[in-house]
């Protein structure tokens with residue numbers, strides 16, 4: 001303790017007091033003695049000078065005494081001050097430590113410092129400050145300390161970390177002052193330590209939240225920049241730079257922004273005015289500058305639509321910028337997809353309907369008539385199927401292009417789907433005849449333009465269209481969009497029926513025929529359910545005997561009587577009713593064959609059944625035929641299916657597979673109407689046919705038209721070379737039969753040999769023939 005700083009503090013003050021006494025005492029004591037001696041001598045000598053001298057000495061003594069008293073008082077004050085200092089040291093609200101500058105050891109610490117670092121005082125006094133300092137700030141601390149020790153500085157201040165006894169880090173604010181005792185270098189330093197851990201934690205939290213905020217701002221899918229009151233753009237995020245392309249160096253201020261984003265002065269003035277107007281509105285409400293659309297000129301030279309909003313942040317403004325270009329492009333794409341045809345880029349049906357609706361309104365308002373032209377490429381299906389879809393698409397694109405070249409820019413041209421196009425013409429005059437003349441003229445131009453050959457990948461292709469035209473005035477309530485489309489469609493079908501490559505105007509009579517067709521279709525459905533259909537049988541001859549029959553459908557309508565299959569079969573095909581109807585025919589035919597099988601005279605007969613393309617294309621067609629055969633126990637070899645050439649053009653592989661499968665069961669196949677379709681030797685060779693049927697159109701004029709005669713002869717020769725039998729249809733006269741026989745065609749069917757007849761009549765005919773042939777020998781008789 002004698003060596004403790006506290007002892008040394010006290011000792012220093014006492015030592016100073018003693019020193020002053022030591023300094024005063026030698027003067028005071030002789031003074032007293034001189035005053036006493038002088039007084040006595042004066043008294044004795046009665047000398048005034050001696051008295052005066054004594055008095056002077058006495059004054060001197062008094063003065064010296066007073067000085068002594070003063071020294072004593074100041075010593076006491078010093079002591080009191082030291083006491084106060086020590087109390088202050090111990091009780092201070094801040095941590096204080098007195099440290100040996102050379103060793104770094106704590107010489108004295110107050111309680112608060114102990115509390116801050118969590119050590120008991122005695123333990124702390126065994127440590128040096130480096131021991132409890134965080135290494136990250138220690139180097140700086142030591143460097144400052146060295147400067148302090150070298151006398152370069154008398155004090156320093158820093159923020160550093162101590163390790164609390166528990167191990168946690170404590171941030172402190174450290175104010176260190178040198179303490180000189182003697183000599184030029186300080187022996188001790190006093191450190192005033194304030195615990196700032198909480199503040200540091202708050203700062204850290206603030207920093208973290210700021211950095212999080214920056215990160216969020218930086219990654220926001222919206223462009224953000226901070227506009228300072230002095231016009232500086234103090235911050236901008238990545239998206240802001242991505243959208244505009246302008247970095248801080250290029251566009252540091254709002255003024256620079258306006259210049260770069262709007263190089264065009266008029267445009268700049270327009271958008272500045274918009275911004276100012278919105279800012280003015282904002283100033284009178286919540287301060288938020290409402291979002292508005294701006295078209296900015298970006299660094300890459302492109303113009304981008306953006307939505308800009310401003311939110312005040314104290315003195316600054318947070319400006320957000322949303323890139324609308326993608327949204328715009330998406331909206332445009334959606335619009336395109338919704339209203340335009342992808343292949344040709346022409347307006348689609350939806351857009352045409354819209355324009356037609358507007359055209360009706362305009363026509364009714366202005367009294368100027370318009371016309372809707374509907375056109376369909378003839379035989380497009382065949383082109384698509386024979387030349388492939390790519391060429392089909394190429395044709396559609398070229399048709400679209402030619403149509404664009406023919407019609408005026410303000411006419412609406414549309415692709416309605418498939419091979420169907422439409423042209424909407426407006427303002428065609430104020431009378432129906434004027435409008436019809438104008439639209440007819442445009443229609444003829446279109447027909448002519450589309451007659452010219454198309455180049456499909458180097459292959460020249462000739463095409464034609466059928467067109468239906470309907471004129472509208474907008475005055476008639478019946479003229480709705482649907483109705484006009486229906487009328488043009490009817491007229492177009494009329495053009496197709498009229499031989500294609502032509503145009504037809506809509507006439508009300510067409511409507512009547514459509515209505516009749518709709519009624520027929522409805523009737524047909526109930527006819528099937530009500531059993532109004534029957535099969536007639538037309539004999540098929542081979543040389544002088546009937547070898548079978550063709551089953552031909554008949555409809556005995558309860559009101560209308562006999563309805564020709566030529567009338568209802570195409571309609572059944574279109575409506576899909578042919579499928580149940582065909583199934584019914586197959587069932588009837590199979591049942592009939594079984595009945596014939598039980599009678600020797602009829603047992604060898606075959607029965608030919610017409611199969612429509614739609615029926616054949618049913619995926620379960622093979623299963624249907626086999627089921628019909630199986631359900632009746634029919635011999636498949638007695639059934640012959642007649643297919644038409646048109647069927648063979650589509651999906652040949654599937655056709656071969658289906659035919660092959662049925663062929664394996666013994667079912668026969670005849671190619672009906674041979675010569676009228678797209679006869680191709682290539683498919684004939686691959687398809688498992690048993691018979692070719694010469695179409696009756698060639699047989700009809702076989703005696704008079706050398707071409708038909710040549711065709712008939714060629715078909716016979718072809719059949720022979722392919723190993724197929726050849727049957728002639730529509731043989732009506734003996735001369736025709738004889739001609740065919742002379743040319744090696746020995747199978748015939750036609751009115752000469754028997755008309756289609758009810759089953760009983762047919763069976764009767766066959767029985768009679770068998771009986772006759774079993775009787776006495778006689779020449780061939782083809783009459784029945």
Ligand SMILES: Nc1nc2c(ncn2[C@@H]2O[C@H](COP(=O)(O)O[C@H]3[C@@H](O)[C@H](n4cnc5c(=O)[nH]c(N)nc54)O[C@@H]3COP(=O)(O)O)[C@@H](O)[C@H]2O)c(=O)[nH]1
Nearest residue numbers: 552553565566569585610611612672730731732750751756
């Ligand atoms: N898918 C199905 N189609 C069928 C079915 N039944 C008939 N049809 C087809 O309907 C078309 C018209 O048939 P139809 O009126 O019965 O005419 C056939 C014969 O009556 C007729 N024919 C026969 N011989 C002569 C003749 O000497 N002169 C003449 N003018 N006509 C004659 O020919 C038709 C048979 O043609 P085809 O089928 O091509 O052999 C017709 O296309 C039938 O195919 C059915 O059940 N399913």
